[in-house]
Amino acid sequence: MEEKNLFGRCPYVTAQKVLTGKWSMYLLYLLSDGPVRFNELQRRMPEEMTHTTLSRQLKTLESEGLIVRTEYQQIPPKVEYRLSGIGEKFKSVLVELETWGNEYIDYLHATGENAR
Numbered sequence: 001m002e003e004k005n006l007f008g009r010c011p012y013v014t015a016q017k018v019l020t021g022k023w024s025m026y027l028l029y030l031l032s033d034g035p036v037r038f039n040e041l042q043r044r045m046p047e048e049m050t051h052t053t054l055s056r057q058l059k060t061l062e063s064e065g066l067i068v069r070t071e072y073q074q075i076p077p078k079v080e081y082r083l084s085g086i087g088e089k090f091k092s093v094l095v096e097l098e099t100w101g102n103e104y105i106d107y108l109h110a111t112g113e114n115a116r
Contacts, residue, residue, distance in 0.1 A: 025097065028067075028090055037078065038055075038079050041054060058081060
C-alpha cells in the first residue's frame with residue numbers, strides 16, 4: 001500500500017505544511033529585511049492581532065526552523081526575531097509571490113473581481 005504522508009517527500013506538501021497559519025508568509029516578509037522586535041511586528045500587522053496569536057504564529061515558524069528568536073537579558077525584556085538560514089532562502093520565493101500577487105491584483109481590477 002502506498003504511503004499517504006507526503007511531508008518530507010513532496011516539495012509542495014512539505015512547503016504547505018511548514019507555511020501553515022494565516023500570517024506565516026507575511027511574517028516572513030516582515031523579517032526579510034532583518035531582525036524585528038515583537039512589538040514592532042505586532043504594529044506592522046495589517047489586522048489587529050492579539051499578543052497570543054502572534055506569539056503562537058512565531059513559535060510555529062521557529063519550531064519549523066524558519067526564524068530565530070533572540071532574547072536579550074535586560075530590563076525591560078527585549079526579544080528579536082530574524083530569518084534563519086533556511087528562512088533566508090525563502091526570500092526569493094517572496095519576490096516571486098510579490099510579482100504574481102501584483103499581477104493577480106491587476107487581473108482582479110481588470111475583470112472587476114476585486115470586491116471580496
